[in-house]
Amino acid sequence: GNSVTQMEGPVTLSEEAFLTINCTYTATGYPSLFWYVQYPGEGLQLLLKATKADDKGSNKGFEATYRKETTSFHLEKGSVQVSDSAVYFCALGRSNTGKLIFGQGTTLQVKP
Amino acid sequence: EAGVAQSPRYKIIEKRQSVAFWCNPISGHATLYWYQQILGQGPKLLIQFQNNGVVDDSQLPKDRFSAERLKGVDSTLKIQPAKLEDSAVYLCASSPQPGDQETQYFGPGTRLLVL
Numbered sequence: 001g002n003s004v005t006q007m008e009g010p011v012t013l014s015e016e017a018f019l020t021i022n023c024t025y026t027a028t029g030y031p032s033l034f035w036y037v038q039y040p041g042e043g044l045q046l047l048l049k050a051t052k053a054d055d056k057g058s059n060k061g062f063e064a065t066y067r068k069e070t071t072s073f074h075l076e077k078g079s080v081q082v083s084d085s086a087v088y089f090c091a092l093g094r095s096n097t098g099k100l101i102f103g104q105g106t107t108l109q110v111k112p
Numbered sequence: 113e114a115g116v117a118q119s120p121r122y123k124i125i126e127k128r129q130s131v132a133f134w135c136n137p138i139s140g141h142a143t144l145y146w147y148q149q150i151l152g153q154g155p156k157l158l159i160q161f162q163n164n165g166v167v168d169d170s171q172l173p174k175d176r177f178s179a180e181r182l183k184g185v186d187s188t189l190k191i192q193p194a195k196l197e198d199s200a201v202y203l204c205a206s207s208p209q210p211g212d213q214e215t216q217y218f219g220p221g222t223r224l225l226v227l
Contacts, residue, residue, distance in 0.1 A: 004154070043116070043218035044155070044203065089154050098143055098207065099168060100216065102154030 002027045006090050006103035013110050019077040021106045023064075023090035026071065031092040033057075033066050033073040034100070038087045047075075047088070080110045114138065116219035118204050124225045130192040133222045137185070137206030143167075144181055145216065146189050147203040155203055161187065194226045 007022040025033065035047040035057070048057030053068035064075045073090060090103040117136040125131050137144050143162055147155035158177065160168040163184035172179070176195070181187040191198055201221040208215060 041220070043220045044205075045218070046216070091154070097168070098145075098160060098216075099157055100155075102156070104152065104154050 002031070002092060002101050004090050004092055004101055004103035006088075006106050009087075009105070009107040011106060011108050013080055013108070015082055015110055015112050016079045017110075019075070019080045019084075019108065021075040021088055021090075021108070023073045023075065023103060024071050025073065025090075025092050027092055029094075030068075031094055033064070034091045034093065035062070035064055035073070035075050036089040036091060036102075038089065038105075040086070044089065080108070082110045082112055084108060085110045116204055116206055116217055118202075118219040118222050120222055121220065122223050122225075124227065125194055126227050127196055128193040130190065131194055131224065132188050132190045133202050133204075133224075135187045135189070135204030135219060137187070137204070138208075138217055141206035141208050141217070142184070143207045143209070144187050145205040145207075146179055146187070147205065149201040149203055149221070151200070158189070191224075194224075196226050199224055199226045 003026045005024050032051045034049045036044045037047045038044050048059040050057040050066035056065045062077045064073050087105045087107050089105045091100045093100040119134050145160050146158045148158050149155040158172045159179045161181040164181045179189045201223050203221045204219045205216040
């Protein structure tokens with residue numbers, strides 16, 4: 001079946017450090033891939049997405065590339081800020097159903 | 113534009129009691145979703161509505177959970193009777209287009225604690 005696996009958290013970084021949060025997936029066919037972010041006390045927000053292999057999604061300095069050969073969609077940012085502290089969820093979905101399958105989430109803590 | 117509204121934000125009940133959650137989606141959004149997010153896990157879809165019809169309820173524990181979306185707008189999710197393992201955050205989301213899941217907009221959630 002379809003599933004998403006993320007790296008365990010929490011991830012603790014100093015401000016301006018480089019961020020990588022690993023995400024791998026198992027799916028039949030060609031799903032779309034997403035990163036959602038959940039700031040403290042708020043709802044989930046779409047951060048970025050990619051709909052086909054080799055697509056790169058980007059937003060707010062974050063990037064992720066859809067790698068079909070490694071079934072991965074790792075999230076990266078070159079220089080994190082304290083305001084990036086949140087829980088990050090990787091998800092896969094299919095446009096014909098609207099159903100999203102989420103990973104377990106990775107907590108990012110950025111210290112000044 | 114107002115976001116997805118949910119109430120209550122927090123609820124504490126004892127096991128075997130009943131509880132209901134309410135969701136008001138973004139105006140005009142045809143598709144509404146209820147997710148269950150257990151602590152330390154990602155959200156899991158419970159039920160998906162398209163207007164006032166059910167599209168997918170395969171993950172809904174129908175012996176105790178029920179949901180409705182009257183008139184294709186607001187929705188309520190009910191648990192009766194609640195179990196300890198139902199402690200979770202219940203998220204409501206809506207999207208404007210059928211099957212266009214990348215534009216799901218999430219509410220702040222209702223945090224349920226069952227004692």
